[in-house]
Amino acid sequence: MVVITGLIIVLLGFLISLIGFLLVAIGAITEKRGEKKDVEAGGVLIIGPIPIIFGTSKRTALISAVIGLVLIVVFIILITLLA
Structure with a gap:
């Protein structure tokens, strides 16, 4: 049971990292050029x-x-x- 729970946590961490990467990539692609933004x-x-x-x-x-x-x-x- 502990191994399965650990595997699920590792897979969830990987999935969350992948989603974060995709959000950053989508944000970079859809960014309007020349527009000044406060970050x-x-x-x-x-x-x-x-x-x-x-x-x-x-x-x-x-x-x-x-x-x-x-x-x-x-x-x-x-x-x-x-x-």
Whole structure:
């Protein structure tokens, strides 16, 4: 059962990565040339129990923090359910 669950998680990770790649590719293809856009980015890097939150603006940093918090909660729930 553990091997099957691990395989499913690996396949889900691969599928999510593939979907992300396709979204980036579609965005690059459909981009209008010469149009000036404001680009914002942010992210969360979790090293052990310490989250490092970064963003190009306060808004993106806050969104990244919320998404990171949600992912941590989901991870904790999954770990307790699978243990």
